[in-house]
Amino acid sequence: MAEPPAPAEPPRPSAVLTDDQAAWFQSMVDAIVANVERVLLGKTHVIRLAVTALLSEGHLLLEDVPGTGKTSLARALAESISGTSSRIQFTPDLLPGDVTGVGVYDQRKGDFEFHPGPVFANVVLADEINRASPKTQAALLEVMEERQVSVDGVTHRLAPPFMVIATQNPVEQAGTYRLPEAQLDRFIMKASIGYPDHASMVRILEGADHPAHDTVLPTVVMGDMVTTMTKLARSVHVDPSINDYVSRLVDATRSADEVRLGVSVRGGLALIRTAKTYAAALGRAYVVPDDVKTLAEPVLAHRIVLDPEAEFDGVTAGSIVANVVLETPPPLDGTLV
Known part of the structure; x- marks a missing residue:
């Protein structure tokens, strides 16, 4: 297999993304996706979602059975961006310090010395996150939000880029702690790799x-x-009609009969952020309704809490989002000029 071309020089970020910047952005995303797909065959869409989450400065939750390539995805993504990767196997006895790091007393210096934990990497795989205690889960999720660790009153910043890919096993639930809705909301996307074709x-x-x-x-x-790419993604143009469309989608999830808790404000912001990155990855300097439709389920579904009766009847959050997208009219193309 031929080696990928050397990375091109990035353009200087500007207030509004230009066509040349969008073309460069697309070429870089295509190179990352093609590189990762060398070890994760036939999973282009999931890889694109992971890259979109990374460039949107968010984190990804993968709910999948074992052996589908979750570890390979995290490691390949880190190697593609010349970054570091780490893997944390979450277990019931895992402590917060095992994730963030601890202060160790140095007798020679007469003081505590900070020993960084595995969270100090560019791409962190939190395997089976729901097997750890809520206290340990909270320690990781705090790092995800603040991008820093505080130990013994000293704050340690994490070097960018930083992304957590957390996994859950949807089949085996014995001995697990379900992630609360407020913690699920911290993940910008939820996806599934699935079995290969x-x-x-x-x-x-x-x-x-x-x-x-x-x-x-x-x-x-x-x-x-x-x-640089994260800064370029922020400058993608979003028409007011797109903001209105996303707002109507979010509102519709809150008023659905089967829903107990709809999408939060953070969910609406996440949909706009990822749509901007997704548009740039396709070589466009502006967001279109199809970008929002493509990302609606992975960005919004895990933020919805269903009524117990609806859940018992087989209704899923994904089906709620699909119905909302189907029933909410998108803006006309003419409003995007």
């Missing part, structure tokens, strides 16, 4: 002698370029 599975079996964890991917985007 037949053609991808055949390719995986053909490469059984070369496990994915033995593959070292080349860097396609440097870490400082990721920071």
Whole structure:
């Protein structure tokens, strides 16, 4: 397989994204996606969602069965951006200090010295996050929100870019602590990798002698370029009609009969942020309604709390979002000029 081209020089960020900047942004995202897909075959859409979350300065929650490539996704993403990665296996006895780091007393200096935990990486895989106690979950989620760790009264900042990919097993629930709604709201997206299709599975079996964890991917985007890309994504134009559309979608989730708790304000902001990044990744300097429709379920569904009766009847948050998108008219193309 041919090596990816060397990263191009990033353009200087501006107040409004230009067509040239959008074209460069698209080429960089395409390079990252193609690079990650070398170890996660046939999962282009999920990889794009992960890259969108990263460039939107958010975090990703993956709900999937074991063995679908969650660890490979996190490691490949970190290698693609010349970043560091770490994996934390969440268990009931995991302590907050095991995640964030602890202060260790140094007898020679007569003082405590901070030993960073595994959260000090660019891409952190929090495997089976719902198996740890709520106190440990809260420690990680605080780091996700503040991007810093405070130990013994001293604050330690995390170097950008920083992203947490947390996983949950939807099948095995014994010994787990369900993430509260307020904590689920901290994840900008929720997605599922799923099993590969037949053609991808055949390719995986053909490469059984070369496990994915033995593959070292080349860097396609440097870490400082990721920071530039996040700034460029913020400058994507959002027409007032798109803001109105997102607001109507959010309102519709709150008024649905089967819903006990609808999408929060943070959810609406997350949808706009990710839509801007997604538009730039497609080479556009502006958001269109299709960007919002594509991202509505991964961004909004996990923020919805259903009525127990509706849940018992088989209604899902994803179906609620799908109905809301179907029934809420998007703005006309003419309003996006």
